[in-house]
Amino acid sequence: MKKWIMMLCFALVASLLAPQSQVDASGNFEDIGTNHRAYAEINYLVNLGYVNGVSSTHFVPSQQVTRAQAAAMLGRSLKLDGTQRATKFKDVSSGNFASGYITEMVERGIISGYPDNTFRPYKVLTRGEMAILINRAFKFGGTSVSSAATILMNKGIAQGFPDGTFGAGATIIRADFAVFLARSLNADFRVSTGDVAFNTTMYVNTPSDVLNMRSAASGTATVLTKLAHASTVAVASSENGWSHVRANGYTGYVATNYLASTKPSSVIPVDKSNLTVVIDPGHGGTDPGANGFGFLEKNVVLNIGKHMKTYYDKIPVNVKMTRTTDVKIELYDRAKYASRYGGDIFVSLHNNAFNTAANGQETFYYAKTAATNPHVAQSRALAIYLQARMQEAWDLADRGVNPFGYGNFAVLRDNTVPASLVEMGFIDNANDIKYIRDEAQRQKMAKYLVMATLDYFYHYEGRKDVLPYYTTLGGAPSRKLH
Ligand SMILES: [Zn+2]
Structure with missing residues (x-):
């Protein structure tokens, strides 16, 4: 093992492409960012010592690959003895960095020289030649350019050009060679295995x-x-x-x-003609939230959120939901939602649970003086209207409107718009569950929460244009409470 490591170090120092003082084995090349299409493959090969950069800082992915370079990269991948030595080719001296690999590869019948006793080490490789070399090196079985290319495409190692051809006559660049080599060595990199087509x-x-x-x-x-x-x-x-x-x-x-299915704009367009409410059904996915009597908070609040959307869809108020399915969303992403979608207010939906005795409903808002969310007065007003309508919807104990302090509610703290969080009863309480478990009650709660947001717009923001929306919903504004 030691001997092999020594050899590898030697091979790395005697870089195949250019003088280099130091090899960065982690492959942090300035020209291969994490978003580069061949980032994973190049780093895989560099870490194995099969491929080097042209310097410690640059990989130069678009540079063409010469026959000598291909021999060295394949030779290292096959763990051949790369010790530099005299060759039978008049244009490859023992001083050539790839002389050892060229000799070994020729002996194994993977690559061959020309009849005039030359190897032409600096001749650039075509994709067709690459296909043959890889087929021979990894014993894939292709013997002609077309059969070798077909095998590589079927294995998910190479893809054809958009016009459907393999492009056998085109030269190959370092990034593509690295991709094909990595996929040849490790099936995890392949585009497809079996029938999987990413089309x-x-x-x-x-x-x-x-x-x-x-x-x-x-x-x-x-x-x-x-x-x-x-x-x-x-x-x-x-x-x-x-x-x-x-x-x-x-x-x-x-x-x-x-x-x-269509490309979204990089900045999500905001419809400023109407008000926009962001509804945030809490928890989801691997995070079920509270539970009681066989009910999970994540399902209850999603159900109520969807009912709210149905009501908003009847009136000219935009609604955005942080989730519409049973998925987990990070709190930070929820808090960013309103700014990305141009939300005017943010309402987070939850149920409580404690010791089966605690019961009732309460609403939270963020109220620290050095608030991350600067909309303290607005958030408080929104909370007041939400709490009042919750009490109107379900006849449960009134735990009131509470400033932030009980928990680290990132959705409120880090939000950029007026934001409140409702706790619609205790899911583990025998009285509260009667409402929570009842579909008609959940629908009623949704309608009243929607009207609470209208109350906030009407009374706090002075939006008299929302008045007809109450009529559509079969309700009327609350009295002024804030
Ligand atoms: Zn919760």
């Missing part, structure tokens, strides 16, 4: 800046990479709220919720 183009549409791509269809699976809002993904299939996708050089899973 539907979709776009990331997330309220957050980034969307996590995970190793499996689960919110707790390892995050492979983060996809930017409005970036492109290739989708193979979608089921149970997850899509199997390829992007950023990774294959993994993203929440289908955050994919759109």
